[in-house]
Amino acid sequence: MTLPAEEAARLTPNAHMLGQQGSARALNTPALVLDLDLFDRNLSRMMAHCEASGLGLRPHAKTHKSIEIARRQLDAGAVGICVAKLGEAEVMGRGGIGSVLITSPVVKEDAIRRLIALNNDMPDLMVCVDNIDNAEELARAASPERGNARALKVLVDLDVGLHRTGIAPGEGAAKLAAFIAASPGLEFKGLQAYAGHLMHVADYAERRDKSLAAMKMLGDMRDMLLEQSISCDVLTGGGTGTWDIDPEAGVLTDLQAGSYLFMDTEYNAVSQKDGAAQAFETSLTIQTTVVSANTPGIATTDAGIKSMATDQKEFRIASGAPEGTAYFLFGDEQGGLLFSDKKESEGGEKHSLKPGAVLNLETPHCDPTVNLYECYHVVQNGTLVDIWPIDTRGRSA
Amino acid sequence: MTLPAEEAARLTPNAHMLGQQGSARALNTPALVLDLDLFDRNLSRMMAHCEASGLGLRPHAKTHKSIEIARRQLDAGAVGICVAKLGEAEVMGRGGIGSVLITSPVVKEDAIRRLIALNNDMPDLMVCVDNIDNAEELARAASPERGNARALKVLVDLDVGLHRTGIAPGEGAAKLAAFIAASPGLEFKGLQAYAGHLMHVADYAERRDKSLAAMKMLGDMRDMLLEQSISCDVLTGGGTGTWDIDPEAGVLTDLQAGSYLFMDTEYNAVSQKDGAAQAFETSLTIQTTVVSANTPGIATTDAGIKSMATDQKEFRIASGAPEGTAYFLFGDEQGGLLFSDKKESEGGEKHSLKPGAVLNLETPHCDPTVNLYECYHVVQNGTLVDIWPIDTRGRSA
Structure with missing residues (x-):
């Protein structure tokens, strides 16, 4: 365009x-x-990789911040995009990008008002939650009794070691998921787990071991929910640092990589499997x-x-x-x-x-x-x- | 507004x-x-200081990047504003800010075209130059034979120790000034000397000594030019770190301070005269x-x-x-x-x-x-x- x-x-x-x-x-x-040719190659390579691995691609648009690029990713076959913040979701929504996951919690009163307004306009919006107070506030604001167009789709953000956002795997997380699943204004969609502390571990073998362990935490949480008859449509996470490790873990339904489109000095410094080139x-x-x-x-x-x-x-x-x-x-x-x-x-x-x-x-x-x-x-x-x-x-x- | x-x-x-x-x-x-009250106090304090010291204030708008704030500075008595880049000058000009000094060299062919176009719209634009090739290019582009509305006002940027931009004081700088003064498309306005390497020297006494020495280099250059019958209307430089030292040096006609409006962790860490509060x-x-x-x-x-x-x-x-x-x-x-x-x-x-x-x-x-x-x-x-x-x-x- x-x-x-x-x-x-x-x-x-x-x-x-x-x-x-x-x-x-x-x-x-x-x-x-x-460089358009290099960009196109990166775009195609990750898409082909995800298709071959049976993974969806939900690229993180916090990297590129561009409606045009999001559109190209979706046209290539991405299942949706991620954004870090509500303000990004609003702009992407107005730009015609339908499927958007907000990967950070939305907690402020006025921000929750904006979120619900956006959800009434966007059928395929999702947001992450990591604590019960926030879930209760979202459930109140999204209640059908308030005339909202649809339930708000929610993922529980799981902390698999970064300790930045997310709730620790276990009973607390299960309770949070159960509360969401039972709230008329909310729709439980699954789990997010981003091991951001592992993406730039320089050594491939170390990165692989730690990442597989983190993904096992996510898989165990999924199984624990299933025992309580709560199923996860979406298990999302991963990044450019684990793009070829996540398929092996076999837990994620989709990969949130962002930097693969551009690369940078940080990602160029991490080693690849068997010492391969980037x-x-x-x-x-x-x-x-x-x-x-x-x-x-x-x-x-x-x-x-x-x-x-x-x-x-x-x-x-x-x-x-x-x-x-x-x-x-x-x-x-x-x-x-x-x-x-x-x-x-x-x-x-x-x-x-x-x-x-x-x-x-x-x-x-x-x-x-x-x-x-x-x-x-x-x-x-x-x-x-x-x-x-x-x-x-x-x-x- | x-x-x-x-x-x-x-x-x-x-x-x-x-x-x-x-x-x-x-x-x-x-x-x-x-915080509007604190902002207003900073604005007034620096203006009163400059008035009491017989210095003009030409605040650096690379700090605030705001037409509204530039207008408030001019309304309070500033002689003009500084910007670091041509793109800033274009926006400030369109926003009705008349007197703008671009403190960095403009070297690229297309940028020189933009500069001359802007100068034709802005009677009170100035730019810095630190090498003869650039001065020659500006002189050609600004030539009255090309139908330009006015000569381009130029300052020679003097390197007083930072080695970032500027020409070393001496014969080379004098030749550059003489070339500008003799070019029909250019108007020689004076000298800029920014001792950016001294602004954050934490100890007041050390900062004072070094700054006075840098200003002496500027004063000597001014005198050298005067011996060649080239006079400087403008001697501009200084900053928030030397606001109370520059009047003592007695060389500058105007002070380019920017951060004084807001302050920050860096500037809050430098000591003041006699251990006074910021x-x-x-x-x-x-x-x-x-x-x-x-x-x-x-x-x-x-x-x-x-x-x-x-x-x-x-x-x-x-x-x-x-x-x-x-x-x-x-x-x-x-x-x-x-x-x-x-x-x-x-x-x-x-x-x-x-x-x-x-x-x-x-x-x-x-x-x-x-x-x-x-x-x-x-x-x-x-x-x-x-x-x-x-x-x-x-x-x-």
């Missing part, structure tokens, strides 16, 4: 370059650049330009703290700089390049780049990097071919 | 609470909350809500990596949590609270907070935190009284 020109121009000063040959290197920067390619980069180079040995770019996630400190240059160049944050608005020495055969001095030189960085951590930008600059064969808005950017409430 | 209701609702789910008593604690969160108060906070609390000793909030700057790692709770509670990042979407022990007289166990509990954090670093949000929730006496858009959010290109 192509945006109206006026809307594209509101999102980026580069909209007028659409379709111009070679425009991918002429962009006003910093710019978030998505199955997914780095499709998303930050394009930046050298703006100042008056001090020998260093240069200054236009991408700093406001243009990339800084929760981890490794910044990798994907292309455009001499080998051995290091990237560092040079304040809010700028980055720095620290050049390596040239070989003696090259003259023995430091490498350098002049103002105007263009380079691309891996996103250090893709989700919070995407959340800084208004749009993706979609490129193919060196040309800017599309602008995709980051529709749920900043929708954390 | 009050936003149309529809526009406010596009920015925040909290717009419908405007004017409701007590609404400041009922917000959908995370939300950026600005002159500026923490007017800006991140409001967040506990969303999960199933694990003893910790709780989970709704403000994580996507809701605050993470370039520094100290997260301080301003209000709403028991004494001794620590805040940590719990992933992209959530924060964590680590509770301290209760006193024995209180029962000897850990403190706790339940889902729904509201707390406010200092912004760890205000500029990149503001850049994550769509708007300020302006509060007074516990009530949400206004919504101010963050107009130049994400305008880094």
Whole structure:
């Protein structure tokens, strides 16, 4: 889908370059650049993997925050999408994305009002709950006596070791599920279990062992509910770090991977089964330009703290700089390049780049990097071919 | 100025609470909350300080990114505003802010085209230059022969030790100034010198000594130019870290402070003259809500990596949590609270907070935190009284 020109121009000063040959290197920067061919390969690869494994794919849209990308995922065969926050679900719903799971609890009084209003408009909305007080509040707000269009579909979020959200497996979780199943305003749909603490365990074997153990906790909880005649349609969780481990566990009905579309420095650092190469390619980069180079040995770019996630400190240059160049944050608005020495055969001095030189960085951590930008600059064969808005950017409430 | 209701609702789910008593604690969160009384005090204090010191105030709008706040600064007596990037200047110009200085170089071909177009619309735009190639490109693009409405006003950016942007003081800088002064398309306005590496030097005496030395470099350069009959109308620089040192240096014509309006954990940590208290108060906070609390000793909030700057790692709770509670990042979407022990007289166990509990954090670093949000929730006496858009959010290109 192509945006109206006026809307594209509101999102980026580069909209007028659409379709111009070679425009991918002429962009006003910093710019978030998505390589369409690599993106498509990642999209297809994960879908094919899920189909072959008998798993549904419910990709997490907290990564991409884009209606266009969600639509492409659904068109490819995804069973629905996940979002982290209610504000994202509202935007996705207005954008025509029907099947949305909110993976975090919604607790505030006004937020519960918004949730019920959204559920009245969206037949296929689901939300996670991890405590009985919250479930009671949702049950009251969603009650059919209040004239609501339908029951609110609810998953119990199970804590399988991360301790961030979720209720511990056992009697408490069973009681919570039973309460939901018995509430006229609510519809019990199943369990969520996200082992976020395991996604970036660097060693494959260790990641596999721990992940299988976490999934066993989920499977045991499912069986415990079944003994009480509560069945789970949905068992959802997993991520890009466990994409090839979750099928082996045989518990999940669907996989919540998000980062596989883009990849980033964090996920590129984790090892794969049998030492294999990464199955997914780095499709998303930050394009930046050298703006100042008056001090020998260093240069200054236009991408700093406001243009990339800084929760981890490794910044990798994907292309455009001499080998051995290091990237560092040079304040809010700028980055720095620290050049390596040239070989003696090259003259023995430091490498350098002049103002105007263009380079691309891996996103250090893709989700919070995407959340800084208004749009993706979609490129193919060196040309800017599309602008995709980051529709749920900043929708954390 | 009050936003149309529809526009406010596009920015925040909290717009419908405007004017409701007590609404400041009922917000959908995370939300950026600005205390109007503290903000006004900071605004007035810096303006009064500059007036008393004979300095102009040219506040840096890279901090607040808001047309409404820029307007309030100008109404209070500021001589103009600064922005870091061209994209910010475009938005400020369209918003009716007349006097804008772009503090970073504009080097890319398409960006120079945009700059000249903007200058034709804005009589009081200025830009910084730090190398001769860039100056030549600007001179060509701004040439009166191309039908431009006016010359482009240019400052030479001087490197007084940060080595990020700027040209070293001396002959090269003098040549650059002379070239600009002699170019029909350009108008030489003076010098910028920002000692960004000194702003957060924690010790006041050390900060003062180094800052006075940096300002002496600027003064010497001014004198060198004057010997060549090139005079500087504008000598701009300084910041919140040197607000009370710059008048003593007696070099700057105007002060570029930005963070003084809001303050943050970084600036709150630097010491003041004679060990005095901070002159500026923490007017800006991140409001967040506990969303999960199933694990003893910790709780989970709704403000994580996507809701605050993470370039520094100290997260301080301003209000709403028991004494001794620590805040940590719990992933992209959530924060964590680590509770301290209760006193024995209180029962000897850990403190706790339940889902729904509201707390406010200092912004760890205000500029990149503001850049994550769509708007300020302006509060007074516990009530949400206004919504101010963050107009130049994400305008880094």
